[in-house]
Amino acid sequence: MIIALNHKSNFNQEEFLNYQEEFKKIQTDHTMILCPSTIHLAQGKTSSIFLGAQNVSAYEKGAYTGEVSAEQLKSYGVSYCIVGHSERREYQKETNEEIGTKITRLFQNGIIPILCIGESKEEREEARVKEVLQEELEMATRNLTEEERNRLIIAYEPIWSIGTGVIPTNDEIHEVFDFIKGLFPNTKVLYGGSANEQNIEELKQVKTIDGYLLGGLSLHPDKLKLFLDRLN
Ligand code: 13P
Numbered sequence: 001m002i003i004a005l006n007h008k009s010n011f012n013q014e015e016f017l018n019y020q021e022e023f024k025k026i027q028t029d030h031t032m033i034l035c036p037s038t039i040h041l042a043q044g045k046t047s048s049i050f051l052g053a054q055n056v057s058a059y060e061k062g063a064y065t066g067e068v069s070a071e072q073l074k075s076y077g078v079s080y081c082i083v084g085h086s087e088r089r090e091y092q093k094e095t096n097e098e099i100g101t102k103i104t105r106l107f108q109n110g111i112i113p114i115l116c117i118g119e120s121k122e123e124r125e126e127a128r129v130k131e132v133l134q135e136e137l138e139m140a141t142r143n144l145t146e147e148e149r150n151r152l153i154i155a156y157e158p159i160w161s162i163g164t165g166v167i168p169t170n171d172e173i174h175e176v177f178d179f180i181k182g183l184f185p186n187t188k189v190l191y192g193g194s195a196n197e198q199n200i201e202e203l204k205q206v207k208t209i210d211g212y213l214l215g216g217l218s219l220h221p222d223k224l225k226l227f228l229d230r231l232n
Contacts, residue, residue, distance in 0.1 A: 056106055
């Protein structure tokens, strides 16, 4: 399975180095993708994990103060990059179109995008889940080749589940995964949103899940180890 760890804006330098010491002790056969804060990427690569970024510039290179290009990420050993996380859609007002451009930049540099999609609580209550997901998927991937669509990773993260401790029922996840895989039959799909060492026993019953995008849990190597042990 693919296990992607989204540290978000956590850890100062000392905390990150301490984390890595603990993290290195975890033995697993799963594909681990560590996505630290951009500032830690240069210190992030170890032999047993893939390195992921949490964002990329939509611009190629040049006079874009504060931006980090896909080419720069690549030169630091980054193989994956999260795009379209709901926090960036909300706080940085990222649009599906901009996310699509970022995906193109990543593929141009041989980096695999992890495209986050998900509905709000309101959209779920209004029975608009499939409509929202389809729009996010289609608008962000419309310029991709068949081969790129297959290499892309999709992360389904219901917004109401992120950081709340509330997760969808297995039936709800099943329904959404069947829908996404109907549109993208050869693409790996991850689940993200309050997945932890307690609820993994339940989540792992959903056999269509190809992996997990972990937020809060990823900051605690001891709990992460329990999660991985129980996933096996
Ligand atoms: P939590 O696991 O903290 O809910 O965060 C999920 C997430 O946003 C991963 O990208």
